[in-house]
Amino acid sequence: MNRNLAVPKPTRQRWPLLIATALAIAALSACASNTAKNPPLPTQANVDLERYAGVWYEQARLPNRFQKSCAGDVQATYTVLPDSKMRVVNQCRSVDGGTKLAEGMGRLAGDGADADPARLEVRFAPGWLSWLPPVWGDYWIIRLQGDYQYSLVGTPDREYLWVLSRDKAADASKVDALLDHARTLGFPVEQVIRTTQD
Template identity: 60%
Template sequence: MKKIMVLSLSVTLAACATSQADLATQKDVDLNQYMGTWYEQARLPNSFQRECVGDVQANYVMAADKTITVTNRCQGSDGQVKEAVGQGRLASSVNPADPAVLEVRFAPKWLSWLPMVWGDYWIMKLEGDYQYSLVGTPDRKYLWVLSRDKQADPKTVSQLLDYAASQGFAVQKVIPTNQ
């Protein structure tokens, strides 16, 4: 019985490791070009954005030390603007550092030493010379389609979602964003 339990656990852990390791990312990302304002076009539902009903945007600013200030804004269901300011960085688990593999945290700075406060932010695909970005997490729980313009081309958004589906994301659950 112990052997069966150990074997089952080993298979489960191997499956988890494989599903996280095989998420393709965009090659040759230039983070300087990535900086600036992005408008959310669609996302997989998540708990930290449940109050956001529209006008969802993110602004990224890189500091001299290569850390990134992340400012997320949206219109809340109460009509008020919601804002969260966090920090981004190259993922420390990737060697050499891949600029498409980032981590972000919105927890207080004094907690930044804890690995669990950092969330994955992987740039899966860029389109149109940094006009569109598909961002996801290797566990396939989080997904965003972003564009530089508030009103995106529906065909490009659809193509990015098709690509996400090919990478194992549940795109049938994606919700469009009111911009």
């Protein structure tokens, strides 16, 4: 063995690549872990996005970081765009009494034969970041009731869940029935908070 041969040491330029690789491996491991932990999440059959579009009022949700400052009056407006895309406008009354507004974009999660209108992805990051997979979040329509009057929406990792209605004053028994269904699918319904709609 030639001892005079220098072994190259990692340079500063290699660290970003090493860090990115480590993060990618960690993300894949987390996905694999979630898949193993949760069974496949069934979705509503034959969703018509044209009929789904319009205004929905949130009645209940699992707590999440991006709605932390919402005190009530949560609503979402969906508008179908060309190329199977959807404009999303969320708003709520914030804890300081103002109105919090977030505008995003939705798209079908799959392509071609794999495309299912009940399985959407939504992003609220700027459009120029849309090529990054992490900016897209799952939005799966799990169940519709009453001719597009009530919707149960969640994510396959069971971390996000919403019950939506077309009217601010929802039928409590229908909201409860959707939450009961979510419980059978493995969602932690005992953590759900009810939304105030004034």
